[in-house]
Amino acid sequence: xxxxxxxxxFWDMGGYAFYVWASFGVTFLLIALEVWQARQSWRLELRLLxxxxxxxxxxxxxxxxxxxxxxxxxVGVSPQSSPFxxxxxxxxxxxxxxxxxxxxxxxxxxxxVS
Amino acid sequence: MSKSLSARWFxxxxxxxxxxxxxxxxxxxxxxxxxLGVWGLYWxxxxxxxxxxxxxxxxxxxxxVPASWMSMVIYMAMAFWSxxxxxxxxxxxxxxxxxxxxxxxxxxxxxxxxxxxWGKPMWGTWWVWDAxxxxxxxxxxxxxxxxxxxxxxxxxxKGDRAGALVAVVGSVNVPIIYFSVKWWNTLHQGSSITxxxxxxxxxxMLWSMLLMALSFWAYTLAVVFYRVRVMILxxxxxxxxxxxxxxxxxxxxxx
Numbered sequence: 001x002x003x004x005x006x007x008x009x010f011w012d013m014g015g016y017a018f019y020v021w022a023s024f025g026v027t028f029l030l031i032a033l034e035v036w037q038a039r040q041s042w043r044l045e046l047r048l049l050x051x052x053x054x055x056x057x058x059x060x061x062x063x064x065x066x067x068x069x070x071x072x073x074x075v076g077v078s079p080q081s082s083p084f085x086x087x088x089x090x091x092x093x094x095x096x097x098x099x100x101x102x103x104x105x106x107x108x109x110x111x112x113v114s
Numbered sequence: 115m116s117k118s119l120s121a122r123w124f125x126x127x128x129x130x131x132x133x134x135x136x137x138x139x140x141x142x143x144x145x146x147x148x149x150l151g152v153w154g155l156y157w158x159x160x161x162x163x164x165x166x167x168x169x170x171x172x173x174x175x176x177x178x179v180p181a182s183w184m185s186m187v188i189y190m191a192m193a194f195w196s197x198x199x200x201x202x203x204x205x206x207x208x209x210x211x212x213x214x215x216x217x218x219x220x221x222x223x224x225x226x227x228x229x230x231x232w233g234k235p236m237w238g239t240w241w242v243w244d245a246x247x248x249x250x251x252x253x254x255x256x257x258x259x260x261x262x263x264x265x266x267x268x269x270x271x272k273g274d275r276a277g278a279l280v281a282v283v284g285s286v287n288v289p290i291i292y293f294s295v296k297w298w299n300t301l302h303q304g305s306s307i308t309x310x311x312x313x314x315x316x317x318x319m320l321w322s323m324l325l326m327a328l329s330f331w332a333y334t335l336a337v338v339f340y341r342v343r344v345m346i347l348x349x350x351x352x353x354x355x356x357x358x359x360x361x362x363x364x365x366x367x368x369x
Contacts, residue, residue: 014170023228
């Protein structure tokens with residue numbers, strides 16, 4: 001059973017068209033915006049992470065140059081803490097003790113991996 | 115049975131498990147929100163009769179009341195997750211709290227906005243500083259404050275804890291909003307529905323409103339599960355399981 005006699009009566013809302021449609025309109029506009037924003041952030045974060053992984057995988061195959069390390073730092077990936085990168089053997093680069101310490105502190109500030 | 119149930123709860127408290135669970139949950143709740151919403155709008159806007167006192171303007175109730183309910187429910191949910199997070203130190207609870215906040219703020223805004231649009235033709239004013247309206251405005255500011263605070267603190271763990279405190283302390287405001295129409299003499303009308311009492315509404319109006327409320331519930335669950343997944347993507351970016359999942363995903367997308 002339809003309440004309205006015509007579509008124009010429906011859109012007019014008994015003279016309250018502005019109040020009713022501004023309420024419903026803004027509600028659905030905001031919901032649409034939120035959905036769009038959530039979708040965008042998912043795409044962005046997924047791309048950032050998959051790009052970072054690809055760079056690291058490429059790095060682990062090639063030589064671990066300082067230039068590519070700089071790229072990694074740019075995209076916000078710590079090459080040291082990556083499980084995909086071969087850990088630098090002590091024989092290859094004997095790091096000074098203070099460097100190791102700062103590295104450990106860096107690891108602690110990251111979310112724990114379990 | 116209760117033991118296996120609690121074991122399951124803790125199982126899904128791990129981000130890895132929740133990441134996969136929520137991937138299945140959000141499309142379900144999104145579909146449900148859509149179906150219930152279409153149904154509620156159809157009844158509310160097209161079928162439900164006109165209100166004897168307020169004319170067609172009363173139809174604002176179908177977004178106003180569900181949005182107001184959700185704004186309060188979401189804040190209570192944030193307080194609940196925050197207490198859980200503070201007591202058990204579970205990683206997921208802070209993510210839930212953070213994911214709930216924008217949607218809660220949105221519903222609080224819709225509540226104020228649609229309330230103003232309803233107040234103007236019925237009371238002759240967009241706004242009055244009465245207890246109900248003022249406490250709802252405070253709730254909106256609490257959401258904004260929570261979001262500003264948590265996003266300003268760079269260390270996620272510290273941000274989680276500071277946010278949890280705001281969520282718990284601020285939750286005192288929610289019962290004040292709810293009971294304000296009883297405790298004080300407000301311009302705002304009394305509750306349309308009171309527990310244990312027959313509602314003061316026509317059945318079709320009532321059902322339209324409940325359908326819209328259920329739709330908003332389902333929508334909230336969908337968008338929160340979705341947003342938690344985005345947050346796990348950033349927070350667990352060093353985790354082996356997530357990296358494996360992302361790698362497999364991009365391989366699958368290419369072929």
